[in-house]
Structures are given as structure tokens and as C-alpha cells.
Amino acid sequence: MERAVLCLWVACVAGACLAPQSGAPKAVVSSAASQSPVNAAELAPCDPDRCEAYAECVRDARTGACRPAGEDDCLLATVLCEQMGACGFKAGSCRVLASVDAECNVPRGQMGINWCQIYGTCQSAEGLCTAKTDQDCQGAAACQDKGLCKAQGGWCVAGGAAQQMEHGRNERK
Numbered sequence: 001m002e003r004a005v006l007c008l009w010v011a012c013v014a015g016a017c018l019a020p021q022s023g024a025p026k027a028v029v030s031s032a033a034s035q036s037p038v039n040a041a042e043l044a045p046c047d048p049d050r051c052e053a054y055a056e057c058v059r060d061a062r063t064g065a066c067r068p069a070g071e072d073d074c075l076l077a078t079v080l081c082e083q084m085g086a087c088g089f090k091a092g093s094c095r096v097l098a099s100v101d102a103e104c105n106v107p108r109g110q111m112g113i114n115w116c117q118i119y120g121t122c123q124s125a126e127g128l129c130t131a132k133t134d135q136d137c138q139g140a141a142a143c144q145d146k147g148l149c150k151a152q153g154g155w156c157v158a159g160g161a162a163q164q165m166e167h168g169r170n171e172r173k
Contacts, residue, residue: 053079055094068094085109088128096121096129104129118142120156130154 043059046066051057055077056066068074074087074094081087081094085108088097096115098104101123105116116122120140121129131137134149137156143149150159 053077055080060092067092081109083110084113085111085115090126090128097127098124098129099127100124116140120148120151121154125154128154131156 043064046056046059050066051073055068055073057073058067058069059065060067068077068089071089074081074089077087077094086094086096088095090097096104096108104122104124105114107114115129116136117139118141120131120137120142122136122139123130123132125132131140131151131154134151137143137149137151140148140156142156147158148156150157152159
């Protein structure tokens with residue numbers, strides 16, 4: 001079965017992720033949503049060091065990716081929570097939690113990561129910092145650096161202004 005390696009951005013969406021600085025966590029996931037579920041029992045166990053650092057502790061039965069089992073995994077993650085500030089657990093992943101938009105646009109963790117400025121997750125929705133609009137994404141470093149300029153499912157994904165600009169540049173060459 002074909003697999004694609006994707007960067008973990010607390011959770012990956014539609015194959016578009018932005019790795020948080022150097023030493024970014026990696027996850028193996030199914031390359032096509034239409035494929036049947038991955039048999040997680042056939043895959044190697046999750047790496048205990050990655051569990052401790054990034055909360056990649058149990059295999060997801062659908063994708064085969066290692067993910068947190070629950071809130072405790074997120075709270076104990078030395079890199080993802082302590083250093084980067086993604087300590088909450090919701091929707092199967094460690095996330096930056098916020099009850100109001102202003103809580104999404106502040107430095108988090110020991111590294112002082114501002115998830116709004118870097119990843120475009122600037123608005124609070126259902127207790128999570130999310131990217132609700134393309135404007136959220138287009139103002140973030142993820143758009144300029146990685147072309148993740150379109151809001152989809154609460155994340156910034158490939159598409160939108162930066163990708164169109166790059167496409168236009170390639171056509172002029």
C-alpha cells in the first residue's frame with residue numbers, strides 16, 4: 001500500500017501541513033482518503049521517544065499515523081506542549097485551546113510560538129484556535145513560506161494567494 005510522509009502540524013489536513021521549525025515531528029498516513037483503512041496492527045509500534053516529545057503514542061486505525069490517545073498524552077508532551085504550547089486534546093489531536101479569539105494570538109510554550117502568526121489559527125471555534133477564513137491563512141507565515149493559504153477544516157492548506165502567485169511566476173518563465 002502506498003503511503004506519503006507528511007509533517008505533523010498538530011494534525012495534518014488534506015496532505016497539507018507546516019512543520020513547526022526544525023526537528024519537526026513526522027507522521028505516516030494513508031496517501032488517499034478513498035483507500036480502505038490502514039491495518040494499524042501491521043505497522044510498527046509508535047516510537048516511545050516521539051510519544052514523549054510529540055504525543056505520537058497510539059496508531060490511528062483509519063490512517064495508521066501515531067497520535068495522542070487522550071489529554072494526558074498532550075499534557076505530558078515535552079516538545080508539543082511544554083515548548084510549543086499545544087497542550088489541549090480535541091478532535092483526536094493536541095491543539096491550542098482558546099475560549100476567545102484573543103487567546104489564539106499570543107505566544108505559547110517555552111518557544112513562544114504564536115500559532116496565529118505562524119499557522120493562521122487565529123480564531124476560537126468550539127474551544128480551539130482555528131483558521132476560519134482564507135484571510136487568517138494569508139496573514140500567516142505558513143502562507144508565505146509553504147503556500148498554505150486557504151482555510152479548510154480549521155487549518156491552512158495549500159491553495160489561495162501564495163500558490164496562485166507562485167503558479168503565475170512559473171508561467172512567465
